[in-house]
Amino acid sequence: MLSGSRDNTIKLWEVSSGKEVRTFKWHSDDVYSVAFSPDGKFVLSGSRDNTIKLWEVSSGKKVKTFKGHSKWVRSVAFSPDGKFVLSGSWDNTMKLWKVSSGKEVRTFRGGSSWIFSVAFSPDGKFVLSGETGGDNTMKLWEVSSGKKVKTFKWYSKGVKSVAFSPDGKEVRVFKGHSDEVSSVAFSPDGKFALSISYGRPIQLWEISSGKKLKAFKGYLDKLSSVAFSPDGKFVLSGSWDKTMKLWEVSSGKEVRVFKGSGSWDKTMKLWEVSSGKEVKIFKGHSDALNGSVSSVAFSPDGKFVLSSSYDSTMKLWEVSSGKEVRTFKGVTPKVFSPDGKFALSISYGRPIQLWEISSGKKVKTFKGHSGSVTSVAFSPDGKFVLSGSWDNTMKLWEVSSGKKVKTFKWYSKGVKSVAFSPDGN
Incomplete structure (x- = not known):
């Protein structure tokens, strides 16, 4: 592993033992960015001293210094073939350098923004820049000509990190809401997605094209939750107006309204879809003001229901009898595992927790977010967990070990809802 520090050094670490292997010293100011060459034989560093340095891993010797930026170098990267180096600076430019000679090959000038992050495409033909302080965009550039190919203008704040997917394809963004997106859901076949916003209405999107296909209108108050029926033909939505509505996907028409389903009365209610009638009421959460039910979920076999409440408990209920089976204290449940x-x-300010339903025991804790976690989801095979947080990231966790596998850093504001596609990809 490599690390760059404000003590002006780069350190090489052995992953298996955690021991420091080597220290690279030559920069005269903070080291902001480091990268390994594709063959692992060299190390690249970018610094507040306005330079990029190339190091030999085996000896720790400085091989070359690339000079040309007039301000701090915030990000560095090797080309996939290791023959070129890319640097991004607070002088509002990216520079392409030839490793063998140390000479500047090309400068990419985009405007008045500081360059915080740079990346090569997998084929080395394009580069990406993340910019802050001006237009807050990502820009795609052609390496051979230095021309700007595309500008991505999705961000309300600066872009701090950029990366290409391994296949080099663009990740899709769905635009159309006028306010915060509070909940999302995939259709069972993975071809469509639902989203809701405080600004209303419900939006249906085509995954392959990113196009908005339909809007379900009819609410006078904020939406709180949305879900597809198992066959994907219907959509169910919940609102702060104390109703649930059933919608037909093909026509976008409202099929049925379930009235009196507000959870502020500290209850859960079971309804028959065909008639719209209330079948059962589950009572048991605190009678105090904070006993309102905030989230519910069915077990995969449909025999049990989980509820969470502002009374800081999670309750397991038997559907057939309506009886409370178990109470989990101090937590807010979100989802059952697939099995x-x-x-x-x-729960606010706490890590994600995994519980065994049969015993009520806490099995594992997932720690790593720096802000409160807002949403969690199991992968379809139950081996991974996805989480969204007010720290503006999503994290992927391995259930068996509790270890963090990956962090997704695409957001300028908190992540409010997460979901896996049906195939888990």
Whole structure:
């Protein structure tokens, strides 16, 4: 592993032992960015001293210094073939350098923004820049000509990190809401997605094209939750107006309204879809003001229901009898595992917790977010957990070990809802 520090050094670490292997010293100011060459034989560093340095891993010797930026170098990267180096600076430019000679090959000038992050495409033909302080955009550039190919203008704040997917394809953004997006859901076949916003209405999107296909209108108050029916033909939505509505996907028409379903009365209610009638009421959460029900979920076999409440408890209920089976204290449940044996919970200021349904015992804790966790989801095979947080990231966790596998840093504001596609990809 490599690390760059404000003590002006780069350090090489052995992953298996955690021991420091080597220290690279020559920069005269903070080291902001480091990278390994594709063959692992060299190290690149970018610094507040306005230079990029090339180091030999085996000896720790400085091989070359690339000079040309007039301000801090915030990001560095090797080309896939290792023959070129890319640097991004607070002088508002990216520079392409030839490794063998140390000479500047090309400068990419985009405007008045500081360059915070740079990346090569997998084929080395394009580069990406993340910019802050001006237009807050990402820009795609052609390496051979130095021309700007595309500008991505999705961000309300600066872009701090950029990366290409391994296949080099663009990640899709769905635009159309006028306010915060609070909940999302995939259709069972993975071809469509639902989203809701405080600004209303419900939006249906085509995944392959990113096009908005339909809007479900009819609410006078904020939406709180949305879900597809198992066959994908209907959509169910919940609102702060104390109703649930059932919608037909093909026509976008409202099919049925379930009235009296507000959870502020500290209850859960079971309804028959065909008639719209209330079948059962589940009572048991605190009678105090903070006993309102905030989230519900069915077990995969449909025999049990989980509820969470502002009374800081999670309750397991038997659907057939309506009886409370177990109470989990100090948590807010979100989802059952696909096999129904476990449940995930989140709570303000606390890490994600995994619970065994049969015993009520806490099995594992997932720690790593720097802000409160807002949403969690199991992968379809139950082996991974996805989480969204007010720290503006999503994180992927391995259930068996509890270890963080990956962090997704695309957001300028908190992540409010997460979901896996049906195939888990």
